[in-house]
Amino acid sequence: MHKIPGHHHISMITKNASQNNYFYQRVLGLRRVKVTVNQDDPTMYHLFYGDKTGSPGTELSFFEIPPAGKTYRGTNAITKIGLLVPSESSLFFWKARFEEHGVKHSDITTYANHSALHFEDSEGLRMVLVVSNGKKAVHWQTWEKSEVPEEHQIQGIGPVEITVRRLDKLASTLTDMFGYTEISRTDDEAIFQSMKGEVFGEVVVKYLDGPTEKPGRGSIHHLAIRVKNEEELIFWEKKVRARGFQSSGIVDRFYFKSLYFRESNGILFEIATDGPGFTIDGDIETLGEKLDLPPFLEERRVTIEENLKPIEEYYRANE
Structure with missing residues (x-):
């Protein structure tokens, strides 16, 4: 029986x-590991931030719209991202x-039984830092050039709230x-772990009636x-279909292969392979420094680049 070892991205x-690039690199200290485009709509950027190599379990990705x-x-949405930090x-x-x-x-508090600090980026994306107590993402590697000291660097994705x-x-x-x-349950919240005892695959499910969330800037896509x-x-695709969910089928994203499906509340899940990873078309030392395109888009590079606005270094007013 195969097990899900945690979050991928x-x-x-x-x-x-x-602005996004400034916040996640300069403020959060993550490495921008890949600048590419939405493969289904190459007119928009797709940015990835993570650890030194953007390893599975560390990747935050953004579509620029x-x-x-x-x-x-509202409800029926992914509503918060937990990020792991080493200590109190x-x-x-x-x-x-x-x-x-x-x-x-926020002030320092607790979240899903972890010591925590809630925060938002400038677009209102809700996140929470939680203490990992040594339970960092399995493949996490220090990014030596981060503006955040190693002893406080973000160590990957923790609890994800739905x-x-x-x-x-x-x-x-x-x-x-x-x-x-399932490790805990109340009337309006349940906590699940993909690997029992490990926070890097944790999902916090909250009950809320009311209108469905209308996505926009700062919302979570999947x-x-x-x-x-x-x-x-392939094993999981069969399981998804057997349960009656519609699957995208296996899609080759070049950096990994994946499939997509929506569960009964409409939450979009992706199942993604660990490899080959972001170093397939880039050197570790220069990851994320230029626009990378999967081979099937390379012949359209000139047109794609003409349609993309350069990502300039962004500074807050009066900095």
Whole structure:
């Protein structure tokens, strides 16, 4: 029986690639590991941030959609991203850093039974730093050129929050189909782990009735979960179809292979292979420094580049 070893990446919408680039590299200290385009719509940037190589479990990805409007928050949506930090002292470091950079944040608190610090980026994307207690993403590697000291660097994706009208439907998909373990439950919240005891594959499911979220800038598009290789991906595609969900079929994204499906609440999941990874067309030392295109788009490079606005270094007013 195959197991899901954790999160692979999570994808969001941004209105402004330059502003996004500043926040995730300069403020959060992540490495921009890939500048590419949305393979289904090459007129828009697709940016990836993560650890030194953008390894599985560390990747935050953004589609730039300049006309994107406001997100109207609601239910049946992925609503918060947990990011792992090494220690309690890291939360104090980050609280001071957020104050220095004018980042909206909470006091130090708890979230899903972890010590935590909630914050938002400039587009209202909701995130929370949680203490990993040594449970960092398995493949995480220090980024030596980060502006954040190694002892406080973000160590990958932790709990991902999903808010739905039908909690039990999503719970059944996670446990019965994917083999997640339910570790806690109240009337309006349940917590699941892909690998019991490991926070890097945790999903926090919250119950909320009401209008469905209307996505826009700062909203979360989908969650990708990990599988080892294409053989395992084929196994999971059969499971998805057997459960009655419509699948995209296996799609070759060049950096990994994946499939997409929506569960009963409409939450979009991707299942993605660990490899080959972002170094397939780039040197580790220069990852993310130029526009990379998968081979099937390379012949259109000139046109694609003409349609993309350069990502300039963005600075806050009066910095």
